[in-house]
Amino acid sequence: MSSITMKRRMVLWFIGFFIVWNIATYFLFTRPGNTDDHMFKSSKEFSERLNRLQGRLKDQMVLNEQLLHEIEQEKVKIINKIKNIPAANEEHQPPKLIIQDQENEKPAEESKPDYPFHTYKIPIVVIACNRPSAIKRSLNSLLDTRPSAEQFPIYVSQDCGDQKTANEIRTFGDKVVHMRQPDLSPIANLPANQKKFEGYYKISRHYKWALDQMFIRNSFDAVIIVEDDLDVSVDFFEYFLATYPLLKEDPTLWCVSAWNDNGRDTRIEKNPGLLYRSDFFPGLGWMLLRDAWLELAPKWPAGFWDDWMRLPDQRRDRSCIRPEISRTDTFGKFGVSKGQFFEQHLKFITLNKEFYSFTTKDLSYLLKKNYDPAFKERVYGVDEWTLQEIKTNQGQGPSEVRITYTDKNSFKSITKALGIMQDLKSGVPRTGYLGIVTCVFNGQRIYIAPGRHWSGYHVDWS
Structure with a gap:
């Protein structure tokens, strides 16, 4: 039985016990001669108490969910630390290629x-x-x-x-x-x-x-x-x-x-x-x-x-x-x-x-461990072209080329010239990964990339 199911059963048991206790209290301590008004008042108070209890139980369930989530996160971190210890025969495995031609797929x-x-x-x-x-x-x-x-x-x-x-x-x-x-x-x-x-x-x-x-x-x-x-x-x-x-x-x-x-x-x-x-x-x-x-x-x-x-x-x-x-x-x-x-x-x-x-x-x-090395190898392994070469060659030449941007303004100039989205959110360009944006222009794959030693996004770029 899952912990969530067990927790819900405990909550239902507690609510049932609470209701039985209140009913028993009512019959033991309420005199038979009480008026209808008094009975109505007691019933209303009882209902209000149940509503307050229900609210507290819902709040507690949300807190419990969040606590279980935090425990699970810690468990994942520990497992990942163990998994990331490389085996001796894995250190020099060649990275997979990211983009495969459909004809060459297995x-x-x-x-x-x-x-x-x-x-x-x-x-x-x-x-x-x-x-x-x-x-x-x-x-x-x-x-x-x-x-x-x-x-x-x-x-x-x-x-x-x-x-x-x-x-x-x-x-x-x-x-x-x-x-x-x-x-x-x-x-x-x-x-x-x-x-x-x-x-x-x-x-x-x-x-x-x-x-x-x-x-x-x-x-x-x-x-x-x-x-x-x-x-x-x-x-x-x-x-x-x-x-x-x-x-x-x-x-x-x-x-x-x-x-x-x-x-x-x-x-x-x-x-x-x-x-x-x-x-x-x-x-x-x-x-x-x-x-x-x-x-x-x-x-x-x-x-x-x-x-x-x-x-x-x-x-x-x-x-x-x-x-x-x-x-x-x-x-x-x-x-x-x-x-x-x-x-x-x-x-x-x-x-x-x-x-x-x-x-x-x-x-x-x-998966990141496979994707990152292969993606960077592919992007930085193709010829670097200028924007002028890309526009004037009309797709002639290599099937994939890279164009380098150095700052926010050069990035926006390149993306505008290629007809793709220019805006950034907290420094991250649309579709960007590791600072790299890719698209097709005149049938040619273009990688719009920062320098090879990119160190992260500039959050003030917008």
């Missing part, structure tokens, strides 16, 4: 990992508000591609209290679980200069409630989070199923994302099997583990949760897995952000159309 039966994929249960929670047509499209996209209702249950968490949206969700019947965020009140004590951003604060409040429901109330081990304005690819569930064990195994990973910020058609390679590590939290369809949520929940921000996730105090040098070709696509031109970046960028992101059988492939190259 046959599926030779490279299939030994993971019990059929036993994993990974629910999806859809964050919704007041867009009935959007939630209909989003849920149809998920249901049309979902391979198993039992393995991938779908929950819809609705904020805003919009009845038309609620009615639309109900049309899906028992195919989804409908949850309603109970706190619809205005955000209290919001500074005057933040009033126009109240929607972002409500979204952050909703995320906190929804993820508490999934991880604490339902005790799911992992959850895939999507918004109500996303379409998903034909292999969306396959992608997350295959990467789930990597997320469990590698403590330097803290999320898997379906999104490539630079995933427009002309900036990607048409290879659905390409996956990367990224220091930038992408969002837009992402998977998180319960342990990570128990760490984040106590300090969850009042607003702008996604940028908060990108701060060093939350990221803690951890990375996400992301694809070359996005497994989600946003149609959310209208929403709290008022279509910010949609017309200029988001609507051009390509959604993968070809099913790729990730669960039959060996994805262990994405």
Whole structure:
């Protein structure tokens, strides 16, 4: 029996004992001649005492969850220290190559990992508000591609209290679980200069409630989070199923994302099997583990949760897995952000159309111990070109080249010239890993990289 199950049984036993004790006290010490008013008063006091007890028990359960999480983290640290002691015959093993040509990949039966994929249960929670047509499209996209209702249950968490949206969700019947965020009140004590951003604060409040429901109330081990304005690819569930064990195994990973910020058609390679590590939290369809949520929940921000996730105090040098070709696509031109970046960028992101059988492939190259040495060897092993050479050669020459940036301004000049995202969050560029951003330009793979002796991100770069 798990410790969580035992703990819940103890709580239920305690509540039952408390109720019996109060009933016994009432009959022993209350005189038969008491008036109805006195009986009503006693009943009301009894109910209030039960409510207070219930509140204290819920608080204690959250504290216990956090304590168990801290103990588990310490255990993982000890195990990792033991694992990281290199064996004598492992020190000089050559690194694996990161990107393989599909033609040269091992046959599926030779490279299939030994993971019990059929036993994993990974629910999806859809964050919704007041867009009935959007939630209909989003849920149809998920249901049309979902391979198993039992393995991938779908929950819809609705904020805003919009009845038309609620009615639309109900049309899906028992195919989804409908949850309603109970706190619809205005955000209290919001500074005057933040009033126009109240929607972002409500979204952050909703995320906190929804993820508490999934991880604490339902005790799911992992959850895939999507918004109500996303379409998903034909292999969306396959992608997350295959990467789930990597997320469990590698403590330097803290999320898997379906999104490539630079995933427009002309900036990607048409290879659905390409996956990367990224220091930038992408969002837009992402998977998180319960342990990570128990760490984040106590300090969850009042607003702008996604940028908060990108701060060093939350990221803690951890990375996400992301694809070359996005497994989600946003149609959310209208929403709290008022279509910010949609017309200029988001609507051009390509959604993968070809099913790729990730669960039959060996994805262990994405583990940090394998990925880092091979990735750096590949990037710094190709020819270094200037921006002018890249633009004038029109894709002629080597299939892969590197261009070096030296500071924030040179990075932004290069990315602007190549037509990819230029912004940085706490010094981390979109899709960046070890300071390196990669894209395709005129059919040529470009690595935009710092010097070979890169020492870390500059948090003041923005």
